[in-house]
Amino acid sequence: MMLRLPKSAQRDAAIRKMIRQIPKGKVATYAQVAAAAGYPLCHRQVAQILRAAPPGSLPWQRVLGAGGQIKLKYEAALEQRTRLEMEGVRFRGKRVDMSAHQYRFRTWE
DNA sequence: ATCCTGACCCAAG
């Protein structure tokens, strides 16, 4: 039988799915994740999902603000940077080198 | 329903 989930649940599931697709050493922005999931205006929801996600369920460190900027504050920002550098991601000053680490989601299929 | 806040984004100045 057809289970009709709330539209918000479908959207959140799609977003989580895209986040999990980002491989180690690559990154994507909040807006790119939202767009790839089919919800180009829901970048804020991406952040909300990451915040509420159980530890270890998502590679949260691979999602950045526009231009490769870390949006967390204080110690959390340092942890994200450290985790990314561990995965081989290199920074240009305060921003991630997007030209080298930008992950491109597949659009067709 | 209103107001506020947030791991946002972008165009201007």
Place this chain on the structure above:
DNA sequence: GCTTGGGCCAGGA
């Protein structure tokens, strides 16, 4: 580079 204002969506008080 920086700050501002407006736009966006959702959740909580």
